[in-house]
Amino acid sequence: MLRGRVLDSSFFSALGQLALFSLGSALFSGLRGGIFMCTLARLNRRLKHLLFHTLLQQEVHFFEVNNSGSLSSRLHSDVDKMGRTVALNANAAVRSTVKTFLMLGVMLNLSWELTVLTCIEMPLLAVLQSKYITWSKELKDQMQECHAQNKDLASQTVGGIRTVRSFNAEKEEVRRYSEALDQMCAVKRRSGIYSAIFLLLRRLVSLGIKILMLVKARSLISVGQLSIGNLVSFFLYQKPMSNNLRELLYCYGETMSTVGVISKVFNYLDRTPECKTAGEFAPEKLEGKISFRNVTFTYPSAPQDKPALKSVSMEVQPGKMTALVGPSGGGKTSCVSLLKRLYEPQEGEILLDGQPLHQYSHKYLHQKLALVSQNPELFSGSLRYNIEYGLKDCSIERVKEAAKKTNADGFISQLENAYDTDIGERGGRLSDGQKQCIAIIRALVRDPQVIILDEATSKLDVQVQHTVLQEVLSCGRTVLVVAHQLKTVEKADHIIFIEKGAVVEEGTHQELMAKRGRYYRLKEELFS
Template sequence: MSGTLQHTLLPYVFVLTFDAILWLLAWLLLITNSVGVTWLWCYRLVCWGILHYLAQLINIENGQTVLTRWVAALCLTSPAYEAGKTLGLFNSSNNCTVPDVGMVVLYVASASMACLLWEWGFPDKANGDNGKEKKKQEARALLMRVMRYSAPDYLYLAAAFLFLTLTALGETYIPIYVGKVIDILSGTYDHNGFLWAIGLMGLYSLGSSLFGGLRGGMFMCTLCRLNKRVRHMLFQNLMRQEINFFEENKPGSLSSRLISDTDKMGRSVAMNVNVLLRSLVKTVGMLYFMLGLSWELTLLACVEMPLVAALQNNYNKFSQDLTQQLQDCQAETREMASEAIGAVRTVRSFHAESQELGRYEEALKRMSHIKRRKGIYSAVFLLLRRMVTVGIKVLMLLQGRVLISTQQLSMGSLLSFVLYQKDMATNMKHLVYIYGDMLSTATSSVKVFQLLDRKPKMKEEGSSAPQQLKGKLAFHNVTFSYPSSPDIQALKNVTLEVGAGKMTALVGPSGGGKSSCVSLLQRFYEPQEGEVLLDGKPLHFYPQQYLHSKMAMVSQNPVLFSGSVRYNIKYGLKGCSDEQVEEAAKRANADNFICKLEDGYNTDVGECGGQLSSGQKQCIAIARALVRRPQILILDECTSSMDVNTQEAVQAVLNGAEGQTVLVIAHRLQTVERADHIIFMDNGEVLEQGTQQQLMDMKGQYYRLKEKLFHAD
């Protein structure tokens, strides 16, 4: 035995020795064992005072409160039990006697078990590891927050709790009448008593089944409503986040939080609370009946509870860690598979199937290893728990045989007790397991709450929404770095203007900062320095919804959604008629190929528009922008995959857009030559700007770039 363990146990052994001496004095002072309950209370209160004084003299680091609490339970268990016998709470003689040695041992055991259960369920903050205690407190706070999300369903929960209580009461009475049926059949047969017992047993069984079904239905209804509510709130908050948030968090991980973790949050309230309350109500009722049948067997049965609780508690610690690792591994595997399948064309073109298969297999191996460890822990725990359960049951049957032989217990009562004891062990297991699982579930919902509480790292949008918008854009001394690369400046003190109702072209080599300007115009990011203005006001003065209703963008690689062509053209636009959709498609020169599709405008474009060519997707994207009739139109290499005829048709539409501000980013198209204003950018800076003729006369970098890229046109 280690020195620490000796230091911990010696005070308890010392107090227990003094208590044994005090019991010995009681036996020596009394010639007869018959005493009054009042005398026993007075004597044990005096013993409590003496032992409490001794416990105070003993200085135990981080354990003084536990020792004094154990002393109180040790001294007051015997008079409390004798008082219960006097009041008729227990099926025993009402004669109060000085307990014999066996009874004293049972009192010590029951008091110790009660203190162990108390310390396990409600540990002192000063006694435990501060880090672990802090985690438990955080988990409890999270659990309470999850439960507060169920507040709108209080009527459903109240009905569920009522049905739960009725179910537990019905199930608690069944073993009593099973025992009565056995006593009637094993003794003198009483036909009326037999029918009465069978009838009540059937009534309680039917009632518990009926109320159990209603209870489950109400809890499941609550679970569905809670999941819907939390998922709606989470998805709504995710849609409000800045673009950089989605670059830092991969779609697979966010989908896992939205689906898997929110479901676990719901189970922590609907399912776990269901089992927890049912087990708690049944445990209290069964303890009452068990004490009425035999207090000796009840004390013996109570020995099993702390042992199983200790085993379950240790198992929960390992299981929670492994469960968290398994969740992370599953999210990684799901994300890996989604990424490979979504980019199957790229994987196929680079002949990387074996590489992706190897990555996926490694992830599966890690997940299999975690599952194997979890299975081993589970098997060892089940073996130890079964050994404890079988051992206690054998001792109970031996003690039951003694009670039957002394006619203190009938065979039917013993059967009822065994049934109660079996249910009691199951309920205690549920209580311990569900408590740990609820904390684990609450812990796993930390990331969900973090996403729910997260505020977008953007300036708060204003309320400016004028009826008429000129469409003048300006950059004033804008310096910008992407959050993923804060040390690299994508824009360096950029100042430029995009005239209202005019066409402006941004040109320059790749990486010059053109797309960064577009990202700032759409408020995907905020500049670190300077301001981006619309009609003289910073962009954050306008509501996002208003801003994007007045501004439309078509990118080089537009994203389409699974659904019909019509759905993609009027995506996000309410009140858009079919005539408007077809008119926009004609302006984008998309109507010809759309009509040739199998179902025309109702043809499904497939996932991410996979059923269409790149040029067709660009045409639909342009139609999607034109149908909104935006005041500001941004085109980022939007015709790079089109044929010559389609490019010329789109350019004609753009040239005829009167009063519309158009910003074009292009390398090869003749659209740049028709622009009212051309801005040349390189390395995040504005190097040259002016009209086509002015820049050509300067014979600077724009002239050289045009000679290189546009000469073929």
């Protein structure tokens, strides 16, 4: 009876210790997993913020070379995959490493010979893993590219659904998307085949090691160096030990196969914009005199022997209206792009009130120099959000005042929620004329000193055009107009004719008509 009580007491004591250790293990496991998941969330947020900020600092040519689908995939899919791989694999590596060393100590105490055989499995699996990583890394890079292309293709098709529908191209777009999916499935199929071969070889290696261990264990038992009980204990530790080693190899393999994704993300993070850094110059008063001095410019994607502008020199006088005219492809849009610092000239310089453009503060320059294009870019959200885009602390009264100056307050008030009306993706719920009105209001609400109108009133009716021009020309603003409409050009104080990237002639409308040169011939061809 006494002995039974002692055994019961020892049993319950051991059971209590086991329960205590299990509770502690579960607690620390939960804490470890929670900490790593919180770290993963913070890492993803920080990486996405840094990458998005870096992308917005790049020059325009960068976005011409890299399509939006690819950049979106890098920003979301690649960053998520990178953060998940680093955080989760680090979690698994810490857990497996601790368990491996603890089990290794116990197994060495039971039989160092069998432990050596167990450890031989790891370098053999590492060789297989290395070969598999080489294959899978290339396939994973291809998979990421396929995802980016599919996303870009779907985005373009959905975004241009009006054009697709107008040309009855639905079947063609479905065919293109199906081909892209087939390409991605082919990559996945190859990846699956490689994975199956790797798993088969890994199982064969593990099976061979187990057979060797059993042969060695029989030899040790026969000479009395190993008992049956120790052999059973050894095998109870050997299986989780092998699983931990495989998990370490898997973490290493996953991390190495994601190196391509990680390198692309960090290449973007480390990329320096190929444009001059903006200065801090921000004078209280700006006259608005613009000077081009021997400006030569070639688009980065164009051949270097075909410049868009060739030693262009011209001046836009402050408080005056200057018109840029000429045939399509002559260089008018290139001049506007350089003024907005979307590109940098290879030779010469552009001055604003005698100071190079790049010396002005970025915020100051784009507040004092506003552009209204023929096809303005609007964003999803309310009318008010689009009008005060980029401005802080812009009151609704200021927005309404700018709208009234262009006679746009009437149609805005008739909308369901007036200035809070959602205009849809890229302003899809507005007509082309209404989009131009919103773009003009967006420019005027900034009270700029220089306004560039690139066919900005081409989709407005005559009365609204007249109102807009009156408002733009008021307050002594400098106005640069790129237009093909005769009445708009005739009102200009100065006209500059650009053809083949060079200034051919300039003067007033009467002076150029009297010369009977290129401006006169273009008027006869296009305006009459």
